[in-house]
Amino acid sequence: MTDGTKILMCPPHHYDVDYVINPWMEGNIHRSSRERAEEQWNKLHHVLKNHATVELVAPQPGWPDMVFAANAGLVLGQNVVLSRFLHPERQGEEPFFQAWFEAHGFTVHTLPESLPFEGAGDALLDRAGGWLWAGYGFRSELDSHPYLAEWLDVEVLSLRLVDSRFYHLDTCFCPLTDGYLMYYPPAFDAYSNRLIELRVAEEKRIVIDEVDAINFACNAVNVGQVVVMNKASDQLRQVLADRGFVVEETPLTEFLKAGGAAKCLTLKTTEPRQVSPKTSTIQSRVIHLEGHLLDSGIVNRALDTIVTGGGSFQVLSFDLGKQRQDSSMAEVKVSAPDASVMDDIMGQLIDLGAVSLPREVTAATLETVIQDGVAPDDFYVTTIYPTEVLIGDHWFKVQGQRMDGAIAVTRNPAGSAGPESGAVARCKLLRDLKAGEEVVVGSQGIHTLRKAPSLKKTDDFSFMGAGVSSERRVELVVEQIAWDLRRIRDRGGKVIVTAGPVVIHTGGSEHLKTLIRDGYVHALLGGNAIAVHDIEQSMMGTSLGMDMKRGVSVQGGHRHHLKAINTIRRYGSIANAVAAGALTSGVMYECVTNNVPFSLAGSIRDDGPLPDTKMNLIEAQADYARLIEGADLILMLSTMLHSIGVGNMTPAGVKMVCVDINPAVVTKLSDRGSVESTGVVTDVGLFLSLLVQQLAKLTGQYASVG
Numbered sequence: 001m002t003d004g005t006k007i008l009m010c011p012p013h014h015y016d017v018d019y020v021i022n023p024w025m026e027g028n029i030h031r032s033s034r035e036r037a038e039e040q041w042n043k044l045h046h047v048l049k050n051h052a053t054v055e056l057v058a059p060q061p062g063w064p065d066m067v068f069a070a071n072a073g074l075v076l077g078q079n080v081v082l083s084r085f086l087h088p089e090r091q092g093e094e095p096f097f098q099a100w101f102e103a104h105g106f107t108v109h110t111l112p113e114s115l116p117f118e119g120a121g122d123a124l125l126d127r128a129g130g131w132l133w134a135g136y137g138f139r140s141e142l143d144s145h146p147y148l149a150e151w152l153d154v155e156v157l158s159l160r161l162v163d164s165r166f167y168h169l170d171t172c173f174c175p176l177t178d179g180y181l182m183y184y185p186p187a188f189d190a191y192s193n194r195l196i197e198l199r200v201a202e203e204k205r206i207v208i209d210e211v212d213a214i215n216f217a218c219n220a221v222n223v224g225q226v227v228v229m230n231k232a233s234d235q236l237r238q239v240l241a242d243r244g245f246v247v248e249e250t251p252l253t254e255f256l257k258a259g260g261a262a263k264c265l266t267l268k269t270t271e272p273r274q275v276s277p278k279t280s281t282i283q284s285r286v287i288h289l290e291g292h293l294l295d296s297g298i299v300n301r302a303l304d305t306i307v308t309g310g311g312s313f314q315v316l317s318f319d320l321g322k323q324r325q326d327s328s329m330a331e332v333k334v335s336a337p338d339a340s341v342m343d344d345i346m347g348q349l350i351d352l353g354a355v356s357l358p359r360e361v362t363a364a365t366l367e368t369v370i371q372d373g374v375a376p377d378d379f380y381v382t383t384i385y386p387t388e389v390l391i392g393d394h395w396f397k398v399q400g401q402r403m404d405g406a407i408a409v410t411r412n413p414a415g416s417a418g419p420e421s422g423a424v425a426r427c428k429l430l431r432d433l434k435a436g437e438e439v440v441v442g443s444q445g446i447h448t449l450r451k452a453p454s455l456k457k458t459d460d461f462s463f464m465g466a467g468v469s470s471e472r473r474v475e476l477v478v479e480q481i482a483w484d485l486r487r488i489r490d491r492g493g494k495v496i497v498t499a500g501p502v503v504i505h506t507g508g509s510e511h512l513k514t515l516i517r518d519g520y521v522h523a524l525l526g527g528n529a530i531a532v533h534d535i536e537q538s539m540m541g542t543s544l545g546m547d548m549k550r551g552v553s554v555q556g557g558h559r560h561h562l563k564a565i566n567t568i569r570r571y572g573s574i575a576n577a578v579a580a581g582a583l584t585s586g587v588m589y590e591c592v593t594n595n596v597p598f599s600l601a602g603s604i605r606d607d608g609p610l611p612d613t614k615m616n617l618i619e620a621q622a623d624y625a626r627l628i629e630g631a632d633l634i635l636m637l638s639t640m641l642h643s644i645g646v647g648n649m650t651p652a653g654v655k656m657v658c659v660d661i662n663p664a665v666v667t668k669l670s671d672r673g674s675v676e677s678t679g680v681v682t683d684v685g686l687f688l689s690l691l692v693q694q695l696a697k698l699t700g701q702y703a704s705v706g
């Protein structure tokens with residue numbers, strides 16, 4: 001009894017495992033028995049003939065996988081989209097399938113040559129909704145999906161396959177009568193799983209386990225209530241029975257060796273024409289990469305980002321510079337199953353410095369803040385790199401660049417004339433956003449510059465590169481830093497030091513004092529502790545109760561710490577204590593007497609605190625940010641807390657030198673992405689002593705020259 005369903009099959013006379021193009025074929029070359037294959041195929045043919053009309057296409061010598069008729073093409077009504085096989089091993093099947101379709105009155109659509117699509121193996125109609133589920137990730141290209149929507153006039157939902165054992169959609173996904181869906185969720189990425197759950201009600205989803213999945217239970221032929229498959233567990237058989245389906249098992253183990261089973265061996269040629277709108281949500285954009293693409297590894301990272309983000313890419317052009325110092329250019333077409341996936345990918349690409357072609361770019365999308373201190377959900381999160389946004393048809397540079405902020409846009413600020421001449425874009429922390437102001441959302445119309453323009457070639461730090469230097473390289477690095485400090489000072493630039501109490505413990509205070517006195521430090525950032533330890537040392541000769549000269553703890557020494565705090569509290573501030581003659585030496589003393597501003601940010605473990613310590617962290621952050629503005633170099637000395645805090649508010653283009661005995665701190669800072677950060681893993685006291693020596697040498701050189 002048949003219901004008018006027609007199925008196309010191809011006899012296995014030339015079937016064998018001749019090559020490996022999927023994981024099932026590995027180790028199986030020439031391991032299948034032709035005889036058993038014929039027998040199994042005949043049995044399937046026989047079973048199917050009870051439920052449908054089976055037509056045959058003639059097998060061809062030399063094309064062993066032609067037996068998998070599902071890959072001939074995708075049929076809907078009178079239209080066929082012919083397959084374009086990814087692997088050359090199967091491309092020769094195309095003309096034979098094409099001839100069959102044409103001889104049987106189908107309108108055959110052929111895809112552009114370099115656009116793989118493997119027919120009904122990767123595209124399955126939902127049996128209730130009338131839309132087409134289409135797979136990509138291994139064989140078919142995402143960019144083929146819009147063609148399916150267009151030619152077959154159907155809504156296409158793209159699903160990304162992520163497990164190479166399930167390389168075709170029909171190996172792990174099987175729509176059934178009445179809108180049921182039997183599938184194996186781990187074969188899909190998270191986004192695809194979400195999409196499936198949105199479209200198919202929970203009671204219609206039949207999730208199978210791995211054992212059934214690797215027995216190709218999803219690779220089933222469904223006609224009416226009958227489901228024909230290689231093998232089903234008792235449990236699956238029961239689940240299907242509870243929903244009114246009858247499983248008919250027919251062993252297809254010989255074909256499993258090539259990675260196929262019941263469904264692969266068949267193609268339905270009577271898919272009923274459904275009424276569902278022609279749509280595809282697939283989005284494409286062309287990005288433009290420029291720079292030292294190979295050296296920097298940026299191409300690899302960009303392509304990885306696209307694929308792991310759920311998209312696909314096509315490299316349209318790649319122009320390698322001729323000389324080593326030339327930069328290269330690449331144009332890459334990015335496709336994503338829908339706008340939200342595209343936005344995520346674009347956001348990440350922007351962080352990498354991948355730039356959309358200006359002519360392609362549409363203006364940034366702005367959304368109004370409705371609650372103070374809360375951004376719209378989809379707000380663009382800023383990076384350390386200089387950024388521009390397209391508002392109207394003008395690009396505006398974002399002011400106050402820092403990472404982890406939002407971009408707030410004020411249009412027509414007071415005093416501006418025309419509509420385009422007037423917009424100000426500024427990085428703002430979430431907490432500073434005000435209801436009513438507009439914030440950039442999504443990723444359209446945003447452009448970041450990877451390399452800060454302020455970095456002059458001659459200033460290049462590149463021989464150290466970004467990264468971490470070990471002990472052996474410390475002296476070399478110190479030479480570079482000394483040279484840089486010297487030049488920044490001489491041209492009136494700005495150097496910031498963040499320092500932790502370890503600087504004092506390790507005997508670095510002498511050297512830091514020298515740096516301050518000699519004009520190399522233009523602001524000091526730290527916490528309560530560095531100031532307390534420094535003051536204790538200068539008043540009592542101990543640091544946290546340790547005698548700094550002899551390196552042993554002093555009887556009752558721990559009280560020194562609190563006495564130091566108490567004294568400063570009596571005077572109301574460090575500066576007052578200096579003015580009153582109560583504090584006469586040390587790092588803090590040098591700051592006060594040399595007019596070097598300092599900022600002390602409090603924390604939960606602070607003793608006291610000193611009256612100067614800002615216990616309101618929002619104020620402390622603002623104070624740090626104010627002092628950092630315009631910095632050329634930041635020297636971070638053994639303080640994880642304050643260095644990372646400072647790193648977060650510093651734009652690219654500011655050199656950062658992070659010195660810490662703990663490599664984790666140093667790595668953490670260079671991970672934030674700045675190519676201008678240098679890590680030195682060493683004892684900070686030693687580092688400062690070498691630095692001061694080196695600066696003295698440079699001065700000597702200058703003196704002898706001048």
Ligand code: ARG
Nearest residue numbers: 022068070121168258260264
């Ligand atoms: N060896 C074939 C290939 O790797 C198997 C095709 C299975 N077909 C299918 N519709 N899943 O292409």
